[in-house]
Amino acid sequence: xTPIERLFALILxxxxxxxxxxxxxxxxxxxxxxxxxxxxxEPALLESILLSFWxxxxxxxxxxxxxxxxxxxxxxxxxxxxxxxxxxGMPHSALALGLLLALSAGGVGWRWLAPILDFPVDAQxxxxxxxxxxxxxxxLGIKESAFLTAIAVIIAKRLPLHSYRAIAAxxxxxxxxxxxxxxxxxxxxxxxxxxxxxxxxxxxxxxVSLILGPDQPQLIGVRLFQLLIDPDPLNRxxxxxxxxxxxxxxxxxxxxFQILNRPQxxxxxxxxxxxDVVARLFTISFSxxxxxxxxxxxxxxxxxxxNVLEPFPIVSVHTLTSIFSLLTPFMTTLLVGFATSTIAVxxxxxxxxxxxxxxxxxxxxxxxxxxxMPALPMAxxxxxxxxxxxxxxxxxxxxxxxxxxxLPYVLIxxxxxxxxxxxxxxxxxxxxxxxxxxxxxxxxxxxxxxxxVLAGALAFAVSCAxxxxxxxxxxxxxxxxxxxxxxxxxxxxxxxxxxxxxxLLLPLVAFTLAFLINQFSWRHRAGMQGEGYADSR
Amino acid sequence: MLIRSVVLIGLFFGTLATxxxxxxxxxxxxxxxxVYFYAWGGSPAINKYIKRWGAIxxxxxxVSLNHVKVDDISLPLQGIQTAKRIGKSDYGSVDVLxxxxxxxxxxxxxxxxxxxxxxxxxxxxxINLDDPTIIADFSVTTDGLEAPWGRARLVFIYDxxxxxxxxxxxQEMYEYAKEHPGRLTYPEPPNFHGTTFLKQVLLETTQHxxxxxxxxxxxxxxxxxxPLWKFLDSLHPHLWRTGREFxxxxxxxxxxxxxxxxxxxxxxxxxxxxxxxIDGRFASSVxxxxxxxxxxxxxxxxxxxxxxxxxxxxxxxxxxxxxxEAQADKASPSVWGDPTVIDVMRLTEEDRLLFExxxxxxxxxxxxxxxxxxxxxxxxxxxxxEVAWKARYFGQIQ
Numbered sequence: 001x002t003p004i005e006r007l008f009a010l011i012l013x014x015x016x017x018x019x020x021x022x023x024x025x026x027x028x029x030x031x032x033x034x035x036x037x038x039x040x041x042e043p044a045l046l047e048s049i050l051l052s053f054w055x056x057x058x059x060x061x062x063x064x065x066x067x068x069x070x071x072x073x074x075x076x077x078x079x080x081x082x083x084x085x086x087x088x089g090m091p092h093s094a095l096a097l098g099l100l101l102a103l104s105a106g107g108v109g110w111r112w113l114a115p116i117l118d119f120p121v122d123a124q125x126x127x128x129x130x131x132x133x134x135x136x137x138x139x140l141g142i143k144e145s146a147f148l149t150a151i152a153v154i155i156a157k158r159l160p161l162h163s164y165r166a167i168a169a170x171x172x173x174x175x176x177x178x179x180x181x182x183x184x185x186x187x188x189x190x191x192x193x194x195x196x197x198x199x200x201x202x203x204x205x206x207x208v209s210l211i212l213g214p215d216q217p218q219l220i221g222v223r224l225f226q227l228l229i230d231p232d233p234l235n236r237x238x239x240x241x242x243x244x245x246x247x248x249x250x251x252x253x254x255x256x257f258q259i260l261n262r263p264q265x266x267x268x269x270x271x272x273x274x275x276d277v278v279a280r281l282f283t284i285s286f287s288x289x290x291x292x293x294x295x296x297x298x299x300x301x302x303x304x305x306x307n308v309l310e311p312f313p314i315v316s317v318h319t320l321t322s323i324f325s326l327l328t329p330f331m332t333t334l335l336v337g338f339a340t341s342t343i344a345v346x347x348x349x350x351x352x353x354x355x356x357x358x359x360x361x362x363x364x365x366x367x368x369x370x371x372x373m374p375a376l377p378m379a380x381x382x383x384x385x386x387x388x389x390x391x392x393x394x395x396x397x398x399x400x401x402x403x404x405x406x407l408p409y410v411l412i413x414x415x416x417x418x419x420x421x422x423x424x425x426x427x428x429x430x431x432x433x434x435x436x437x438x439x440x441x442x443x444x445x446x447x448x449x450x451x452x453v454l455a456g457a458l459a460f461a462v463s464c465a466x467x468x469x470x471x472x473x474x475x476x477x478x479x480x481x482x483x484x485x486x487x488x489x490x491x492x493x494x495x496x497x498x499x500x501x502x503x504l505l506l507p508l509v510a511f512t513l514a515f516l517i518n519q520f521s522w523r524h525r526a527g528m529q530g531e532g533y534a535d536s537r
Numbered sequence: 538m539l540i541r542s543v544v545l546i547g548l549f550f551g552t553l554a555t556x557x558x559x560x561x562x563x564x565x566x567x568x569x570x571x572v573y574f575y576a577w578g579g580s581p582a583i584n585k586y587i588k589r590w591g592a593i594x595x596x597x598x599x600v601s602l603n604h605v606k607v608d609d610i611s612l613p614l615q616g617i618q619t620a621k622r623i624g625k626s627d628y629g630s631v632d633v634l635x636x637x638x639x640x641x642x643x644x645x646x647x648x649x650x651x652x653x654x655x656x657x658x659x660x661x662x663x664i665n666l667d668d669p670t671i672i673a674d675f676s677v678t679t680d681g682l683e684a685p686w687g688r689a690r691l692v693f694i695y696d697x698x699x700x701x702x703x704x705x706x707x708q709e710m711y712e713y714a715k716e717h718p719g720r721l722t723y724p725e726p727p728n729f730h731g732t733t734f735l736k737q738v739l740l741e742t743t744q745h746x747x748x749x750x751x752x753x754x755x756x757x758x759x760x761x762x763x764p765l766w767k768f769l770d771s772l773h774p775h776l777w778r779t780g781r782e783f784x785x786x787x788x789x790x791x792x793x794x795x796x797x798x799x800x801x802x803x804x805x806x807x808x809x810x811x812x813x814x815i816d817g818r819f820a821s822s823v824x825x826x827x828x829x830x831x832x833x834x835x836x837x838x839x840x841x842x843x844x845x846x847x848x849x850x851x852x853x854x855x856x857x858x859x860x861x862e863a864q865a866d867k868a869s870p871s872v873w874g875d876p877t878v879i880d881v882m883r884l885t886e887e888d889r890l891l892f893e894x895x896x897x898x899x900x901x902x903x904x905x906x907x908x909x910x911x912x913x914x915x916x917x918x919x920x921x922x923e924v925a926w927k928a929r930y931f932g933q934i935q
Binding site: 043122215229231233306325479488489490491495 | 573575578579580581584585588603605606607608609611612613614615616618619622623628630640643719725777778781782783785786788789792793795796797798816817818819820927928930931
């Protein structure tokens with residue numbers, strides 16, 4: 001562990017310390033046993049926990065299944081990464097809201113489908129906020145399959161794919177069998193930190209659970225959040241105890257993941273002809289749902305009213321003038337997002353170069369740990385330390401909080417390529433007597449600029465999607481499109497649809513901009529499009 | 538006699554002069570201050586109203602108003618509690634709060650409110666501070682610690698094209714639900730409107746209505762609420778989605794009603810339906826009604842926390858909101874439609890005209906039709922009610 005990694009590990013530990021302090025009852029002055037009693041007296045707590053694990057596990061399995069199939073397609077066809085980036089940048093909550101407005105009874109999708117299927121259009125059914133959490137699983141499955149695919153593709157590019165394919169062909173395996181039998185197990189071995197990120201996020205997220213999660217009882221993340229923000233100190237203490245217990249359970253699950261990740265020899269030959277078809281069906285359905293969610297957001301943002309028995313809504317384009325009320329949150333989102341992505345990319349470059357200098361060739365687990373930590377304890381712990389250090393909530397703490405979440409994403413995206421540099425180039429540069437800084441800014445940053453711009457866009461998208469950090473570290477005063485969206489969810493549908501639509505589009509604009517910048521800046525650099533490792537091919 | 542009269546007159550004008558100079562001093566201090574106003578941000582109409590009057594207070598008094606939109610006031614409340622706990626009595630992040638009775642009772646109990654201020658506001662002279670719904674909030678005396686801002690009244694909303702004779706009591710509502718399964722529901726407690734619905738059922742069903750105005754007692758709770766649970770147990774299977782899910786808020790219920798998926802919705806603002814008709818969100822045939830035995834009514838308030846950074850600015854902002862112009866503007870359904878707390882009989886004829894000229898819209902009931910409001914149960918009953926509802930219906934999926 002380098003000193004920088006130790007520092008960041010300490011930063012990660014501080015919120016947990018704050019949480020333990022709160023759970024122990026230093027602030028409430030109540031013995032922790034009463035906090036445990038209060039937590040245990042929560043009705044249907046066990047149902048909440050079981051339901052949350054079910055949602056987390058099933059959405060993880062679906063995401064893995066889709067990622068496995070899509071990765072095969074991407075590594076075989078060198079598909080353009082833009083569409084994956086777009087899906088990756090889409091905020092969870094905006095997508096969840098779009099799905100809610102599309103699929104629930106009275107939603108756009110149902111209004112269109114019901115006459116075709118000959119069902120009553122005013123039928124009442126319990127989806128997507130269903131008792132099995134299928135709505136939340138659907139939304140998480142779509143988003144997390146994009147995340148896992150992105151990481152899996154990065155890992156796959158480091159493997160000697162040509163050799164695998166040649167050997168597989170000689171052994172009489174089809175390209176599909178080669179992927180499932182030889183390549184995917186290799187990817188999976190390195191993918192586990194990302195898998196754990198998906199599991200933790202699915203288990204503890206707030207936004208998707210609030211919008212699409214079941215109601216009675218709610219998922220555990222929502223219930224702990226409600227306890228933590230309750231004005232009653234005993235409830236807050238119970239919430240802290242619940243979160244610490246959750247962290248301990250996550251630690252145990254991490255150990256299980258480690259055991260499952262041990263290399264296992266398998267002679268079983270993958271010959272499931274239907275697997276690729278099912279995966280394709282999944283990806284097509286997911287694409288259709290994303291389109292339907294976006295269209296629903298657009299329709300509801302201009303709809304005055306729409307009786308289910310009427311074929312078309314009564315719309316008013318005039319309602320779009322309320323977009324001006326989102327100007328301040330829009331500007332704040334831009335400011336916070338831009339500052340976050342700039343700082344995150346700069347810090348990531350510094351950390352990576354320092355790691356290279358120290359002879360490392362892999363990203364340390366501490367960066368993944370930032371993504372394993374549920375957002376709520378992290379944000380509330382930072383807030384406690386902010387007060388302790390005499391600070392107060394505001395824009396800068398929000399930017400700091402966003403950066404700490406966005407930084408690991410940037411590191412994960414860039415690290416493999418950064419570490420995978422040709423040793424001969426490094427030696428030549430050292431012999432040229434250029435200083436470390438000069439080498440960094442004249443050679444390594446320009447060579448990786450394409451990926452750095454994309455990572456910056458991803459950091460921007462991450463910042464756009466953060467709610468808990470913004471609301472807690474901003475003291476409620478920092479208004480972003482995400483806070484607007486959450487305030488309007490459960491209130492006026494037209495406003496929430498509009499906020500959701502803009503929230504959905506903003507990261508897409510960032511990715512498109514990144515794509516165009518790369519196209520423009522690399523137009524005369526033929527042969528260097530491979531982000532550094534191009535020359536070694 | 539003459540001397541006594543002169544002394545009294547002198548004292549009267551002296552007091553007036555002191556009062557005026559005190560307020561001038563407050564206005565002087567307020568100039569240039571940033572006021573952070575924490576208020577629910579889920580309604581574009583209310584947000585617009587606050588924004589417009591925020592610009593006016595800036596122009597008139599030099600106070601910069603920042604509306605911090607919240608979906609749950611618990612979060613800022615927690616910040617105030619933390620400050621109290623660590624003994625930080627100044628530079629708080631909240632200057633003005635829009636709170637309900639439950640949170641007021643909690644803030645008052647925990648000493649989170651500053652000094653009494655309502656009587657120092659020049660605009661308060663037009664408000665009847667002896668009004669029972671202003672003296673007490675959820676049966677807890679306000680003691681000038683929070684300023685009345687608007688009046689609330691539980692009303693039910695229906696479309697006269699769909700229903701000719703809406704149910705006018707909880708018993709009739711149950712009969713209606715049985716005949717029209719899935720067409721009624723209520724917001725999920727502890728949502729404010731959901732809890733209000735529970736309280737309305739409690740008031741209409743309990744045998745011990747007098748207990749409810751007194752602080753909660755666990756011995757009385759079971760016998761007071763037994764008819765409530767019996768009623769809800771029989772009602773739930775006939776509700777929207779067979780009572781397995783409840784809308785998150787009254788706003789979600791409004792959308793379901795507007796979509797034609799519910800027959801009746803509810804609001805705590807008697808002008809709400811008219812405002813939505815004007816806005817185009819409701820059909821023009823939508824109307825409002827109340828139960829024959831009356832419905833819950835109360836007043837909503839603005840409070841200043843003990844550690845407000847801009848207390849003078851907060852006072853100036855509240856004073857402006859309680860002024861005749863702001864209250865008349867707020868009462869108009871085309872703006873917000875929130876009934877005024879001003880006693881219009883105290884106004885000059887010119888000012889009274891401001892209120893009389895407000896078109897309340899087609900769906901607003903007259904004050905005679907609204908009748909006398911039912912008093913809220915004591916604030917201490919709210920949490921046990923919500924906890925009991927959750928314990929009874931959470932995880933009890935059929």
